[in-house]
Amino acid sequence: MAEALLCMVIGINYRENETGEGFEYWDVKYDRPVYQENEEPVFFREDFESDEEFQEYVKKGLQFERDYIQSTVEQGVDELLEQKLYPLAFEAPHYTMSSTGYKELANYFSTYVGQIQISDETYQATFPPLFESTPSYLGGMTLLPETLGYVDGSNLDSYKNIVKKAEEVSSFSDSYLSFFYHPYLGIELLKETIEEMKAYDEYEWVDLKEMSNKVEVQDVVITSEDGRISVERxxxxxxxxxxxxxxxxxxxxxxxxxxxxxxxxxx
Missing domain, CATH: 1.20.5 (Single alpha-helices involved in coiled-coils or other helix-helix interfaces)
Structure with a gap:
């Protein structure tokens, strides 16, 4: 049994080097899945003479996306394990990932936390269900939803939107009250937000260790259940x-x- 801190994987490298604010699993500049490295040329339908040629390009792009997800997931889990941190779930930066990406991710994680992107055409289409679920769209992963959004670093009063949203979401039975907070914003604002959340004392904290989770990367399998984390190599x-x-x-x-x-x- 592993006696150490648990955590989630939330990406490895921001493609545009925007620490804390960048995208990793979506090409936000062209609003499409990640089909190539940053320095490689970008092509569109008009760059090809036929649909067949374009579809072949997309096919190769989707394979690049799968390989990219695999390599970053393996790197992320490996680096966390070196620090005795045990990831039990995954969240994509800015909630952005294609349906192909989710299915690839499901090969490594049984649990996804956050909002999900519901379109392969644009990243500006995310959806947070109110309840824990296992949508087929995620390739079998269990979704623990982020229902309240996140505290925006450019507008520190945005935590008030989280508080207001909590009033709405709490009216539904079995709903989750969850939000994302960037550590670089400091501890005081987090304390203030948590203090507001204490009004909903009928809710219980979710402990990933108490839930059934599985992370399988290369030759390492991490599982959790009933408060215990196991690491098999x-x-x-x-x-x-x-x-x-x-x-x-x-x-x-x-x-x-x-x-x-x-x-x-x-x-």
Whole structure:
């Protein structure tokens, strides 16, 4: 059983290097899925002589999207595990991801947190259901909805919109009251928002550890249930992990052995 902090994965690299505000899984400049690297040329239907050629381009783009999601998810989970942080769910930055992306993501995560993008044509179409659900659109992932939005860093009074929205959402049974908060905004505004939420004392906090979650990336499987987190590694991954945690011991030993060999040669 893993005794450490749990967390969620919320992307790895903002494509336009806008830390905290950027997009990762949607090409916001051209309002379409991520079909290519930033520095690569962008093509549209008018750049092709036939629909067949364009569809072939889109097909390759969708494969790039799947590969991109796989690589960033693997990197993100790996970096968190190195810090003894155990991700149990995923949320895409700015709630943006195509239907193809959600289905690829479902290969690694059983739980998605946040709002979902409901169109492959534009990112400006997101939807937060009020209740926990398992929509087929997410490829089988369980959705824990973000029903109240987020505190906008450019308008610190936006937390009042969250409070107002909570009044509406709380009128529905079994609804979630949840919002996103950027840590760089500081702790005081978060405290103020939480204080307002205390009015809804009939609600209980959601603890991901108490829920059934599964994250499977490469040779590592992370599961949670009934307050416990379990991390299972393949034999090879386990050896690599142990070697990585013992570097402080292994390096001096290697240096010592090299020194002994060197001394023998001099004799």
């Amino acid at each position: 393949s034999l090879v991954e386990n050896i690599v992990h142990k070697l990585g945690t013992m570097w402080w011991f292994i390096i001096p030993v290697i240096v010592f052995l090299i020194a002994i060999v060197s001394m023998k040669k001099k004799r």
